[in-house]
Amino acid sequence: MVYMEEKEQKLVQVNAMGDPCPIPVVKTKQAIRGLTEPGRVAVLVDNEIAVQNLTKMAVQKGYPVTSGQVREREYRVIMRISSEHLERQMPGERMPAAMPAPDECKCSPDGAGTVVVISSEQMGGGSEELGKILMKSFLFALSKQEVLPETVLFYNGGAKMTCEGSPVLEDLQELAEQGVEILTCGTCLDFYGLKDKLRVGGVTNMYAIAEKMTRAGRLVRP
Amino acid sequence: MDEEKIQFCRGGGCTAKLGAGVLARILEKLPRGPVDERLLVGYDSRDDAAVYQLSEELAIVQTLDFFPPMVADPYVFGQVAAANALSDVYAMGGEVRTALNIVCFPEQMDLNVLGAILQGGSEKVIEAGGILAGGHSIADTEVKYGLSVTGTVHPARIYPNNGGKPGDCLILTKRLGVGIICTADRVGEASGEAMAEAIASMTTLNQAASRISRSYTVHACTDITGYGFLGHLHEMLDGRLRCKIDAGRVPVFQEALAYADEFLLTAAGQRNRNFVGGGVVFQNVPFAMEEVLFDPQTSGGLLFAVPEEQAEAFVRELREAGLPAAEVGKITGMRGEVQTVSEEEIDGRLPEIVVEGQV
Numbered sequence: 001m002v003y004m005e006e007k008e009q010k011l012v013q014v015n016a017m018g019d020p021c022p023i024p025v026v027k028t029k030q031a032i033r034g035l036t037e038p039g040r041v042a043v044l045v046d047n048e049i050a051v052q053n054l055t056k057m058a059v060q061k062g063y064p065v066t067s068g069q070v071r072e073r074e075y076r077v078i079m080r081i082s083s084e085h086l087e088r089q090m091p092g093e094r095m096p097a098a099m100p101a102p103d104e105c106k107c108s109p110d111g112a113g114t115v116v117v118i119s120s121e122q123m124g125g126g127s128e129e130l131g132k133i134l135m136k137s138f139l140f141a142l143s144k145q146e147v148l149p150e151t152v153l154f155y156n157g158g159a160k161m162t163c164e165g166s167p168v169l170e171d172l173q174e175l176a177e178q179g180v181e182i183l184t185c186g187t188c189l190d191f192y193g194l195k196d197k198l199r200v201g202g203v204t205n206m207y208a209i210a211e212k213m214t215r216a217g218r219l220v221r222p
Numbered sequence: 223m224d225e226e227k228i229q230f231c232r233g234g235g236c237t238a239k240l241g242a243g244v245l246a247r248i249l250e251k252l253p254r255g256p257v258d259e260r261l262l263v264g265y266d267s268r269d270d271a272a273v274y275q276l277s278e279e280l281a282i283v284q285t286l287d288f289f290p291p292m293v294a295d296p297y298v299f300g301q302v303a304a305a306n307a308l309s310d311v312y313a314m315g316g317e318v319r320t321a322l323n324i325v326c327f328p329e330q331m332d333l334n335v336l337g338a339i340l341q342g343g344s345e346k347v348i349e350a351g352g353i354l355a356g357g358h359s360i361a362d363t364e365v366k367y368g369l370s371v372t373g374t375v376h377p378a379r380i381y382p383n384n385g386g387k388p389g390d391c392l393i394l395t396k397r398l399g400v401g402i403i404c405t406a407d408r409v410g411e412a413s414g415e416a417m418a419e420a421i422a423s424m425t426t427l428n429q430a431a432s433r434i435s436r437s438y439t440v441h442a443c444t445d446i447t448g449y450g451f452l453g454h455l456h457e458m459l460d461g462r463l464r465c466k467i468d469a470g471r472v473p474v475f476q477e478a479l480a481y482a483d484e485f486l487l488t489a490a491g492q493r494n495r496n497f498v499g500g501g502v503v504f505q506n507v508p509f510a511m512e513e514v515l516f517d518p519q520t521s522g523g524l525l526f527a528v529p530e531e532q533a534e535a536f537v538r539e540l541r542e543a544g545l546p547a548a549e550v551g552k553i554t555g556m557r558g559e560v561q562t563v564s565e566e567e568i569d570g571r572l573p574e575i576v577v578e579g580q581v
Contacts (some may be wrong), residue, residue, distance in 0.1 A: 015390065020484065021405075021487060021488050021489040021492070022409060022486045022487055022488065023407055023409065025485045025486070025487065026409050026486070029484075029485070047489070049489040049492045049493060049496075050489065051497070052492050052495075053485070053487050053489070054489070055490050056492075056509075057485040058486070060485070060509055
């Protein structure tokens, strides 16, 4: 069962506050080289130019990246390093610097801290049929946004959206590939008997859901 | 650390320059005073130096430049800072006459270091045929050095930086990438050979290139410094012109491309990208080459716009003088001009600068 093995992805913090370019990039590369398992690297810097230089590196390397301003003169850049990325950076196998295709540049400049909550299969009250159409088109539109959220949470009726038979699996897959955290409530999967049907993202619990929602910079509930 | 070496600052050389966008907003608001027709080139034109006409046959060229170290060796730093400051006179088509030292130096630091910096600077002024006539020094927390330079030029033979014409060929006289190489060196990732090449380039005066150019019709000339190749090219195009650059012909340091692939990039390079990137369309240009084209240069080469029929002979003569010069592109037309052939139209607009890579 997927969600029983669920664990938080490793998060490595890099403090590059006060460091002139290219030191933030150098420190980040060291942190990524030090990873022994897939994880996230969060880099703190004190200026936007450093954010842009880190983002360029992430885009070139193919790491999904988000960034946001934490407070005045403090920015956080988060890169997600997958196991494929780790394999690719084996010694002597440096990635060629390919041009990013335009649609690979969907790194969000300021979507960090945004959490989208999907609590139903429908969007809005009224007609159930219309509500389902709206939700489908909302999640499609969300996956095409220039600025992506950090996390999308699914619970209660929303839990069905991440499972087999959902009409939006492809869109959610696309979000996940772009580094958006997709999490579904484990209790809800249990309740609907869907625990073997989860097809995208991870499983989470109410403690994590409460934490994500209370800490969100912006909470979006369609 | 070797006691003869100097501490790097947060960003040395021309990477320490303020961003062009920020500066333009401040300069716009300054009071101008009465107009003097004898000021032939002032800061209305964003040119490399000011030119003031003294007589029908004589104008003076005034410029100054100083910055923190971009190399650890104080003698080399002095040479580079001086070559960089002198370059503005050459970009105007002038000759160097006098120079004054500008020095910021920490009180507690070994004065031999200052001696080495001034030695390097003085040698370059002499090489330029100028006289080092004095200077001014103040105590500061960080080392900074440069020159205030006075040159002369015939008023009819001033090189504007924005006088290019459609059809002109663009010629660059030095390799690009010294900013990235110095940055890589700062974090211990540059090879000794790469640094030696970069230093040789930065300490080369633009005098020879400027003198050779006088036998040709120069429509525009500028030196490539802090705003990088594309930033200075953008200024040359003056909002009027469009151009096409052939990335494969642009002289670059191969090591700079390798270090750009390692993301050893400056903040100033990214500021340059933010400033002019919107007007640039890259076609099949590798990421590293893009970065080198935005890389701030310290004591970079001259960029000329000359009539097409003179380009080949001009480049040949520059190369015979030992310079890595190349024709790098063409001014293709005016901006906003209706095109009969729409090959350059991208997403319905005509970009200011098209940089083509290998197809």
